Amino acid sequence: MPGHAPLAPAPSALLEPDLLAADPAGLAEVGRLVTELTREAAGALRRRSGPLPALTPDELSRLIDTQLPDGPLPRTGKGRAAVLALARSYAAHTVDLADPRAAAHLQPPALSIAAAADVLASVFNASVDTWDSGPYAVELERRLIRSLTGLAGYGPGADGVLTPGGTASNLQALLMARDAVLGDRADIRGTGLTGLAVRPVVYCSELAHFSVARACALLGLGEHAVRTVPADAGHRMDAAALDHALTSRAPDEIPLAIVATAGTTDYGSIDPLPELAALARREGTRLHVDAAYGGGALFSDRLRHLLTGLEAADTVTIDLHKTAWQPAAASVLLTRDARDLAATTGLRVAYLNPDDDGAAGYDGLLGNSLATTRRADAVKVAATFLALGREGVGAMLDACHDLAGHAAAAVTAHPRLELTAEPVLTTVVFHYTPRTGADPDAVNGALRRRLLRQGTALVGRTDLPGGGVRLKLTLLNPQATKTDLDELLAAVVAAGEAVESTGEHL
Structure with a gap:
């Protein structure tokens, strides 16, 4: 066509029949690549002598610069050999969580079945925000959430959502608490916190995760809205100290939530959930349980009693990438009342979840999440529990x-x-x-x-x-x-x- 330059010839890679992972030829190529990559990684692991490379940070930095002279985004690709070299070096120099001498963080070795299922989820690249972006994944997550809410002791009106981590789950829980408690006083979602005649505050143990303070900052409450409560000799929130803090608070302070920790990062200690639930009911405030670590006790007959009182919480965080051995990330936020999700994140957008599609049953999970595009993490979780x-x-x-x-x-x-x-x-x-x-x-x-x-x-x-x-x-x-x-x-x-x-x- 006059005035238009001719189309440049397509790079040869664009013409390969196995370029796209979900195509039958591409799926077969994924299998071959995974086999080759894992073989190279296994060879590098056999030469390891510990859970970390015996290198200082500076030495590792220089090594990577030597291996990638053009950086990780070269102008011209170097083909399969470069990828295999990356796999060897990564396996040789990353943390080896399967080494029994790796015992620092709440970061377990991933289960083989979960990692394999995660590859499948990546191949099809479904998103659960809309039904047609990932129909099976949408329905699978709904059923996974239903099973988890039942384990937590919630009734049929409960709901939840998979999130990228405990920090995100705690943020969404406190967002829901903010909107639920302050919604009758002001149009918080429309006009923000300006003009409030009260000062919202959040109570948690001095050993609570830092994400509580971070969430308060992100929600416009400010980190100073956090009221830390002393821990007792067992490293649990002192219920009597919380009672005193609540009854002696300033007249203009309104508690948005009590955040209990079920599995502190440092000690694994679990706050006295029944006592905290009683105080939350008395004050008419929300109880959120950050069980990112301890939530896995729901799967253990021996340890489940540690979570007695969990069913009284309004919301619960559980990190399945901790005590369910999932590849990161796989956190979940559970809520006793599904209406809290709808009030806070129940967004409807014409190009994603129009009302008439929803009425016909074609709704995805956009309304449950702070994210839009969201991968099918339920696949690896379901695969794990189906197998084990x-x-x-x-x-x-x-x-x-x-x-x-x-x-x-x-x-x-x-x-x-x-x-x-x-x-x-x-x-x-x-x-x-x-x-x-x-x-x-x-x-x-x-x-x-x-x-x-x-x-x-x-x-x-x-x-x-x-x-x-x-x-x-x-x-x-x-x-x-x-x-x-x-x-x-x-x-x-x-x-x-x-x-x-x-x-x-x-």
Whole structure:
């Protein structure tokens, strides 16, 4: 056509029949690629000697720059060989969570069945915001949520949504609390918080996750709206202290929510849910339970009693990528009353979920979520429970709970180690006691970094509220053994003794 340049010839890659993953030829190519990539990764893993690469951050940075001289976005592709090289280097230098000496974070090794199902979800790239963007995924998530709300003790009017993580789940829960409590006082969604005659506040334990304060900042309440309540000797929110805080609050303060923690990040401790629920009812405020860590106890006959009172919560966060061993991310927000979701996120947009499509049954899950495009994470979760059942997943948590008990006993028995708290779930908090007069906090911080630099062991760290460095084992590998833990603690002691003798980084 005059005035138009001729079309440039298509790059040869665009003509390959296996270019697109969901095409039959592409699906076969995905299988071949996954086989090749995992073979390369397995070879690199066999040469590993610990859960981390024995490199400093600077050394790893230089290595990657050497391997990728044109960066990760080169102008011209280098084909399959470059991808296989990436797989080898990634496996050689990433964290190996299946190594029993990896025990730092709430970051478990993913289940094989879940990872394989996740590949399938990626191949088809469905989104659950609209029914026609992922019909099977939409219906699967609805059924998954229904099963989880039943396990939490909710009735048929409950609902929920899968989210990218516990931080997102907590944010949405507090958004729902804000709108529910303040909705009768002002048009919060339309005009914001300006002109309110009251000051909204949120109560949580001093050990609550930082996402509570972050959510308050994002919701316009401000971090200063958070009222932290002291923890008791068992690292649980002190219900009597909360009662006092509620009854002595300023006349213009209105509580939006009490946020209970079921599985604190540092101790795995679980706040007294029945007592907090009673206080929430008395004050006419919301109870949100952040069970990102402890929610997995729902699958364990042995540990389920720890969540007594959960059914009284208005909303619950559970991270399935923690104690259900899912590839990240797979968090879920459950709500006792589905109408709370509709009031807060029940958006209708003509090009996604028009009213007449909804009336005909063609509604997706856009109205449940703060996100629009949202992947089919229900596939990997459903695959896991279909393969293992709730009993199988619960047995994994029980095994990790047993490991925590063994580790705590081993710490108590060792002359150079001191236990900080008895484990509740799968976390063991302790510290190394120096033989010399060296600063114990400096020694404990330095011994952890020594283990990181050597790549031989990965242990966590926390600081006590009143000061004091503590080491932490977060045990989420159900195939680790008692011998593995004995060796891990021996490595901690050896690192502590080496730091003392050399004065390394003190």
